Structure formats: C-alpha cells, structure tokens
Amino acid sequence: MGEYECSDAVQSLVRPEVLGLPAYDPGADPDAVGRQYGLERVIKLSNNENPYGMSPFAAQALGRRLALGLGRYPDPAGKDLCSVLADRHGTRCDHVILGNGSENILELLCQAFIRPGERVVTQAPCFGLHEIFPLMMGGQVTKVPVTGSFACDLPAWRQTLDQPAKMVLISNPSNPVGSAFTWAELEAIVHATPLDCLLVIDEAYFEYAIGDPSYPDALRLLNTLQRPWIVLRTFSKAHGLASLRVGYGVASHAGLIDALHRVRTPYNVNQLAQEAAIAALEDVQHLVTSVALVRGEQARLSEALAQAGLGSRHRSPISCSSIPAWMRRRWSSACCEGVIVKAWRESGYRTFIRASLSLPADNDMFLKALLGSLCQP
Numbered sequence: 001m002g003e004y005e006c007s008d009a010v011q012s013l014v015r016p017e018v019l020g021l022p023a024y025d026p027g028a029d030p031d032a033v034g035r036q037y038g039l040e041r042v043i044k045l046s047n048n049e050n051p052y053g054m055s056p057f058a059a060q061a062l063g064r065r066l067a068l069g070l071g072r073y074p075d076p077a078g079k080d081l082c083s084v085l086a087d088r089h090g091t092r093c094d095h096v097i098l099g100n101g102s103e104n105i106l107e108l109l110c111q112a113f114i115r116p117g118e119r120v121v122t123q124a125p126c127f128g129l130h131e132i133f134p135l136m137m138g139g140q141v142t143k144v145p146v147t148g149s150f151a152c153d154l155p156a157w158r159q160t161l162d163q164p165a166k167m168v169l170i171s172n173p174s175n176p177v178g179s180a181f182t183w184a185e186l187e188a189i190v191h192a193t194p195l196d197c198l199l200v201i202d203e204a205y206f207e208y209a210i211g212d213p214s215y216p217d218a219l220r221l222l223n224t225l226q227r228p229w230i231v232l233r234t235f236s237k238a239h240g241l242a243s244l245r246v247g248y249g250v251a252s253h254a255g256l257i258d259a260l261h262r263v264r265t266p267y268n269v270n271q272l273a274q275e276a277a278i279a280a281l282e283d284v285q286h287l288v289t290s291v292a293l294v295r296g297e298q299a300r301l302s303e304a305l306a307q308a309g310l311g312s313r314h315r316s317p318i319s320c321s322s323i324p325a326w327m328r329r330r331w332s333s334a335c336c337e338g339v340i341v342k343a344w345r346e347s348g349y350r351t352f353i354r355a356s357l358s359l360p361a362d363n364d365m366f367l368k369a370l371l372g373s374l375c376q377p
C-alpha cells in the first residue's frame with residue numbers, strides 16, 4: 001500500500017488544529033552533525049543550556065536515588081519539592097505546581113483554560129511553544145511585535161489588550177530576543193490586562209536576570225494582586241538540569257493549580273528530577289558562580305561583537321537561515337570542530353541567529369566561526 005494513501009487516511013482523522021501546527025525546531029543534533037561532517041568536536045549553542053552543568057549536590061542526590069532504585073512510581077504530588085518551593089516563595093503548596101519541564105505547565109495551562117476561538121496575547125517574536133500550545137487547543141494567538149530596538153511596544157500592548165483575551169503569555173526575559181520588560185512596562189501591561197484574563201509570566205531565565213535592578217521579579221509584582229496569574233520557573237536553564245525535565249509554577253489561586261492537576265498525567269515529574277531539584281536549590285554557590293561566569297562571557301562577547309561592527313542583537317548582512325549549516329561546512333573544511341547555532345526561521349528575522357553562551361573556549365570558537373563566515377564572499 002502506498003504511503004500517501006495511508007497518510008491521507010490518517011490525516012482525515014487528525015484534528016484540523018493539529019494539522020496546522022508549526023513544528024517545534026529543536027535545533028541540530030550534535031552527534032548527527034559530527035557524523036555528517038566528520039567532526040571530532042561539535043559544540044551546541046542552540047539550546048540555552050547552562051555550560052557548567054548541574055550542581056554537584058544534584059549529582060549526589062541522583063546517585064543516592066539510583067542506589068535506592070527506580071522501581072517505584074514517583075510521588076505524584078511531588079510533596080517535598082513543592083514544600084521547599086512554597087517556603088521559598090512565601091506561599092502554600094496548593095499554590096505550586098510541578099511540571100515535566102515548564103513547557104509541560106504551558107501545555108497544561110492551555111489544556112485547562114483555552115477553548116476554541118479564545119485569544120492568547122504574546123510578544124513577537126515569541127518562544128515557539130507560547131504559540132504552538134494555544135493553537136493546539138484551537139485558540140487564536142495575537143502577537144505584539146517588539147520595537148525596532150527589541151523593546152516592549154507599550155502603546156501596541158495597550159491597544160491589543162483593549163480587545164477581549166483569555167490569556168496573556170509573556171516570556172521575561174524574552175526568548176528568543178533576550179531583552180526584558182522593565183518594572184514599569186510589566187506593571188503597565190498587568191494593569192492594561194482585563195481582570196478576567198489569565199496572566200502567565202514565563203521566567204525561564206529569571207536567575208540570569210534578577211541581578212539587574214530594572215528587571216521585575218513578577219512574583220513580587222503580582223503577589224498582592226487579587227487576579228488570576230501564574231509565574232513559571234524552570235530547573236533546565238541556570239540550574240543545569242535540562243535533561244531531567246522539571247519546572248514549576250506559582251499561582252495566585254489554589255483553584256488555578258487544581259485545574260492544572262486535573263489535566264496532568266499523575267506521574268508527570270520523575271523521582272530523580274524531584275530529588276535533584278531539591279538538591280540544586282540548596283546549592284546557591286553553584287548557581288551564583290555559574291550565572292556570574294555566563295554573564296561575564298555575555299559582556300565579553302557583546303564587546304567582541306561590537307568591536308567587529310556587530311551588535312549582540314544585530315541584523316547580519318546575509319541571510320542567516322543558512323548560517324548554521326554554513327558554519328558547520330566552513331569548520332569541517334578548516335579543522336575538526338563544528339558550531340551549532342539556531343537559525344531564526346521567522347518572517348522579519350531571517351537575518352538573525354540565536355546563539356547560547358557557553359564556556360569561554362566554546363565562545364571563542366563561535367566568534368571565530370561567525371566572524372569568518374561573515375567575511376566569506
């Protein structure tokens with residue numbers, strides 16, 4: 001039987017919302033790139049991971065759990081981790097939800113709250129899943145573009161929020177742009193958001209941003225407001241536990257968390273992740289040190305890019321959709337190392353790439369490859 005016949009038969013069964021979904025782009029796989037180009041070393045700068053990895057405390061917790069065995073289901077409520085998080089944030093456990101990564105909580109929020117036709121407002125450019133999950137539920141997504149200098153366009157937000165919306169979904173700092181809403185901007189957006197609209201603030205990069213006094217800690221901003229909101233954080237980025245998949249949300253109302261519990265799978269956060277997350281929270285030293293090192297590299301790279309006539313948020317003179325593959329080709333002919341960055345496949349941003357900061361030697365490799373690639377005819 002022909003493959004097309006078969007897929008046609010399946011296609012008519014699939015919900016139309018699903019057929020229309022854009023695919024999430026996870027970036028190239030370093031092993032596959034290494035094999036394809038015969039490279040000994042491939043560095044992946046496309047996933048915003050912590051180059052210093054997890055805390056040794058977390059590694060010890062994982063060792064202890066492995067010795068005890070993995071034969072039993074995890075605690076479905078994640079009580080221990082929830083209670084540590086509730087204490088830290090001055091709230092109760094019934095205001096905290098754990099997820100298989102914070103992505104999982106974004107998905108649960110859309111499943112529990114978005115009905116077909118309802119509107120979700122986010123910023124453009126946005127984190128892919130901030131659009132994909134609402135669309136999956138048949139929602140409509142309105143994206144408020146950033147200004148020419150990648151800042152928040154407050155008049156455009158106010159105008160958009162004049163219309164009914166079910167959810168406002170903000171990544172602060174923004175992935176992929178990297179800029180952040182200020183206290184005043186976030187406050188203005190919160191006040192412009194209708195009271196019957198759920199505010200979701202995704203703070204995946206909170207730990208990298210909180211040292212900056214202009215960065216608004218959304219929990220502090222929202223804490224006293226009697227309106228529905230949830231703030232999302234993750235152990236995947238600064239805590240260096242991306243592989244374990246664990247994130248959490250702190251919400252305004254226990255009823256909001258209860259709705260999320262109803263749609264989640266009972267064992268969505270595995271036991272290794274729960275225990276490693278608790279240990280990671282205890283290791284303030286590792287967190288502070290790795291954040292400082294990454295921020296130091298950010299300053300160094302920005303300076304180097306500026307010296308080369310490139311801003312760290314810069315439109316390059318060539319189409320960047322080809323750069324990631326192109327950098328790999330160049331490196332494969334010159335030496336035995338490769339660099340993977342993320343191409344930005346979005347209208348208006350095709351001359352952009354997104355590169356994560358890494359260890360100093362990796363960052364140097366990236367700079368050399370990027371500047372080299374821009375000099376090519």
Ligand SMILES: *Cc1c(COP(=O)(O)O)cnc(C)c1O
Binds near residue numbers: 237
């Ligand atoms: C990385 C990222 C996430 C997902 O984090 P996980 O906890 O690994 O699922 C969520 N939101 C934004 C904006 C991110 O960049």
